[in-house]
Amino acid sequence: MSEPSEPDRPSEPDGSSEPDGSSEPDGSSELGGLAGERAESAEQLAARLHALLLRQQQTVAVAESLTGGLVAALLTGTPGASATFRGGLVPYATDLKASVVGVSESLLARAGAVHPEVALELARGVRARLSATWGVGVTGVAGPEPQDGRPVGTVFVAAVGPQGETVSELELTGDRNSIRRQTVAYVVTLLLNVAERASIEQ
Numbered sequence: 001m002s003e004p005s006e007p008d009r010p011s012e013p014d015g016s017s018e019p020d021g022s023s024e025p026d027g028s029s030e031l032g033g034l035a036g037e038r039a040e041s042a043e044q045l046a047a048r049l050h051a052l053l054l055r056q057q058q059t060v061a062v063a064e065s066l067t068g069g070l071v072a073a074l075l076t077g078t079p080g081a082s083a084t085f086r087g088g089l090v091p092y093a094t095d096l097k098a099s100v101v102g103v104s105e106s107l108l109a110r111a112g113a114v115h116p117e118v119a120l121e122l123a124r125g126v127r128a129r130l131s132a133t134w135g136v137g138v139t140g141v142a143g144p145e146p147q148d149g150r151p152v153g154t155v156f157v158a159a160v161g162p163q164g165e166t167v168s169e170l171e172l173t174g175d176r177n178s179i180r181r182q183t184v185a186y187v188v189t190l191l192l193n194v195a196e197r198a199s200i201e202q
Helices: 034-038 042-056 070-075 094-099 105-111 116-129 176-201
Strands: 060-064 085-089 134-140 154-161 164-171
Touching (some): 042 070, 042 176, 060 070, 060 116, 070 085, 070 176, 085 116, 094 105, 105 116, 154 176
Parallel strands (some): 060 085
Antiparallel strands (some): 134 154, 154 164
């Protein structure tokens, strides 16, 4: 089954503007206009995602490094979230990405923690370990210093589910907190997009 296309990064919850999106690392289709069409806050998107997963009797789990638990906090802010949110892991240290989530040690040694394949392995690992329908992996550089040869604002977000896998590279601007907020909003929009497509294709 073809990989789901991805949405634009949504506006931050405080309404500030975002930088232009980049294409996926594998060169697949450019990010679409889903978020701009909705013009919803991250909280509203999370509530919509919860309702969709509930209807489909599906669940989600997240492994987030860059965002340090912010995605899990947003998803659990929706009333009744325990029915659709399996849990979250925050393997912030590089070695924990391997020992806790199952990311390849050789990959981490070769490519560093900020890499599209690391995001995919985080998503695969948390999905398997927490027995979720969907797994999400987030890794990146919030600053203030570059990491693993990647500039500040480089973020990789992966989603893995019954209809396949997808990974995005984001090039964000702003301070550390802004980059983290933008990433959280993007994650929820991406999840909603792929879950909606999966429900249509069933």
